Amino acid sequence: xxxxxxxxxxxxxxxxxxxxxxxxxxxxxxxxxxxxxxxxxxxxxxxxxxxxxxxxxxxxxxxxxxxxxxxxxxxxxxxxxxxxxxxxxxxxxxxxxxxxxxxxxxxxxxxxxxxxxxxxxxxxxxxxxxxxxxxxxxxxxxxxxxxxxxxxxxxxxxxxxxxxxxxxxxxxxxxxxxxxxxxxxxxxxxxxxxxxxxxxxxxxxxxxxxxxxxxxxxxxxxxxxxxxxxxxxxxxxxxxxxxxxxxxxxxxxxxxxxxxxxxxxxxxxxxxxxxxxxxxxxxxxxxxxxxxxxxxxxxx
Numbered sequence: 001x002x003x004x005x006x007x008x009x010x011x012x013x014x015x016x017x018x019x020x021x022x023x024x025x026x027x028x029x030x031x032x033x034x035x036x037x038x039x040x041x042x043x044x045x046x047x048x049x050x051x052x053x054x055x056x057x058x059x060x061x062x063x064x065x066x067x068x069x070x071x072x073x074x075x076x077x078x079x080x081x082x083x084x085x086x087x088x089x090x091x092x093x094x095x096x097x098x099x100x101x102x103x104x105x106x107x108x109x110x111x112x113x114x115x116x117x118x119x120x121x122x123x124x125x126x127x128x129x130x131x132x133x134x135x136x137x138x139x140x141x142x143x144x145x146x147x148x149x150x151x152x153x154x155x156x157x158x159x160x161x162x163x164x165x166x167x168x169x170x171x172x173x174x175x176x177x178x179x180x181x182x183x184x185x186x187x188x189x190x191x192x193x194x195x196x197x198x199x200x201x202x203x204x205x206x207x208x209x210x211x212x213x214x215x216x217x218x219x220x221x222x223x224x225x226x227x228x229x230x231x232x233x234x235x236x237x238x239x240x241x242x243x244x245x246x247x248x249x250x251x252x253x254x255x256x257x258x259x260x261x262x263x264x265x266x267x268x269x270x271x272x273x274x275x276x277x278x279x280x281x282x283x284x285x286x287x288x289x290x291x292x293x294x295x296x297x298x299x300x
Contacts, residue, residue, distance in 0.1 A: 005212045005213070008208075008212060009208075009209050009212045009213055009222055012205045012208055012209050013209060013222055013225065013226050015205060016202055016205045016206060016209070016226050017226050017229050017230050017233070019198050019201055019202050019205070020202060020226065020227075020230040020276075021230050021233045021234060022198060023195060023198040023199065023202070024230070024234050024269070024272050024273075024276075025234070025237065025269075026189060026190050026194065026195065027195060028265075028268055028269050028272060029113065029190065030113055030114055030190040031268075032264075032265050032268060033106070033109035033110060033112075033113045033114070034106065034109075034110050034113075034114060034116075035102075035103060035106035035107050035109075035110045035116070035118060036106070037106070038102050038103075038105050038106030038109060038110070038261075039099050039102035039103050039106055040102070041102065041260070041261055041264045041265075042098045042099065042101055042102030042105070042106075043095055043098050043099055043102065044260070044264065045098060045260040046093070046260075047092050047093045047097075047098060048089045048092060048093045050260065051071050051092060071092075073156065073160045074088055074092075074156065074157055074160055075088055078153060082149070083143070083145060083149060083153055084141060084143045084145075086141045086143065087137060087138060087141045087143045087145070087153075090137045090140055090141045091130075091134075091137050091157065094133065094137060096129055096133050097129070100121070100125070100126060100129055103118075103121060104121040104165065104168050105168070107119075107120070107121060107170070107171070108168070108169050108170055108171070108174060111171050111174060112174060112178070112183065112186060112187075113186065113187070113190050114187065114190060115183075115187040117171055118171075120170045120171065120172070121165065121168070121170070122165070122166070123158070123161065123162040123165040123166050126158070126161055126165050127158050130154055130157060130158060131154070134150065134154055138150065206223065206226075209222050209223070210223075216291070216294070217287055217290045217291060217294075220283050220284070220286055220287035220290070221283075221284065221287055223280075223283050224280045224281075224283035224284040224287065225280070226280075227276050227277070227279045227280035227283060228276075228277060228280035230276050231273045231274070231275075231276030231277035231279075231280060232273070232277070233273075234269060234270075234272050234273030234276060235269075235270055235273035235274065235277075236273075237269060237273075238266045238267075238269040238270040238273060239266070241262055241265050241266040241269060
């Protein structure tokens with residue numbers, strides 16, 4: 001009878017590990033690709049540093065070349081009109097611009113993954129952002145610039161930015177390029193219904209394991225092992241996020257964001273794995289403590 005209980009507990013443990021791993025991954029993906037979190041991730045990017053990497057890169061083909069051309073145009077125009085490079089850096093790396101780009105990307109990823117529709121971001125919206133903040137950026141860099149030069153710079157930045165913004169995927173282009181059934185399947189995978197179902201299944205399997213292995217607190221070792229393996233699998237996954245994020249954003253001519261997104265997303269999954277391993281260690285320690293107490297009680 002004990003052998004059958006152990007076999008059932010082992011099968012349930014393996015199933016629970018798989019279910020926990022799946023809910024960790026889909027939970028992190030649906031959370032990260034929401035508009036709010038993409039905006040936050042974009043705000044943390046050192047855009048100037050990433051742009052310098054693109055400019056200094058020997059490979060600037062395709063969409064990477066588009067970004068490089070826009071960057072070079074902006075700095076070239078500024079230099080030709082005697083405008084400080086610091087001002088251009090301030091504009092590109094400003095929280096307003098980064099959050100704008102983050103919202104443009106996040107609206108699309110949120111739509112694909114979570115099915116949330118938002119107002120489409122346009123180059124006209126970006127033009128308004130430039131007009132509203134240019135004086136503040138000039139003041140932040142202590143730049144001395146005439147109104148005519150400022151007007152030229154603003155016009156050039158607006159014209160250059162349209163090459164990125166107007167070509168970003170949006171809900172309309174997504175509906176045209178991705179089959180409706182495919183979108184439904186993607187959204188179902190990341191839906192609340194799937195997450196809730198997984199939580200219920202996990203709770204049920206853990207309850208059965210605890211019931212089967214309640215003697216001598218053996219259930220603690222099973223739960224500890226489940227948490228340990230789930231955590232290790234999650235940590236291992238965090239190291240292959242580069243390919244996943246690159247694939248998710250391959251339709252965006254915002255290559256300077258990809259590496260930073262990868263780092264942030266990988267870190268988020270890594271933290272999930274580490275927390276799970278900490279929980280497993282606590283469970284193992286608790287098992288040792290309870291067993292020692294039981295042994296002392298038995299000897300007394």
